Amino acid sequence: MEDAEVILVEIAYAKPEEQAILHLEVPIGTKLQEAVEQSGILDRFPEIDTATMKVGIFGKLKKPDQVLRAGDRVEIYRPLIADPKVVRKQRAAQGKKMKKGGG
Template sequence: MVEPQITVEIVYAKPGEQALEQLRVPADATVGGVIEQSGFLQRFPEIDLASNKVGVFGKATTLKASLHDGDRIEIYRPLIADPKEARKKRAAEGKSMKKGAREQGGDNA
């Protein structure tokens, strides 16, 4: 008896390099199992499944999650900066730039 199979994709990107592989895996495969099978851990030694988050189609998931035919597994890199802090910094810089423009007789905003 032939074991049912599904087709999934796995993706990982880093500055200057993106990798996408399509794999046929058993229908009962898990996210972690597919990552192990894909060879991405050997190809990208910086991936540490204890710290890198993973998702399916942009939605965070666990390594034990089951998959469906056509799913795309994504391995995320750690964030360099906290997004909330980065937004606060940009907002503060924008306010100071507007204030400077008004003091110089520029923008009336």
């Protein structure tokens, strides 16, 4: 392949104890899911399920068939372990209790 036929992208995945950012050259026209599969990140993190994974580019959720552009950072998102709205409500309720208790 000539340089004009490939683009450079990054594949990013993070767990609380480990993060990975892989640099990858892919042919122009490569789709997001194809880049994830070509990167080798699935071997390193076997818990990633390509059938259900949520992915994005620079923090914006995208579909797996999104065609990549040069410089894109593909991010693989882990499932949430808690609903952020519920957690915020719980924290707010705890804060109100603490203030009323005089402490």
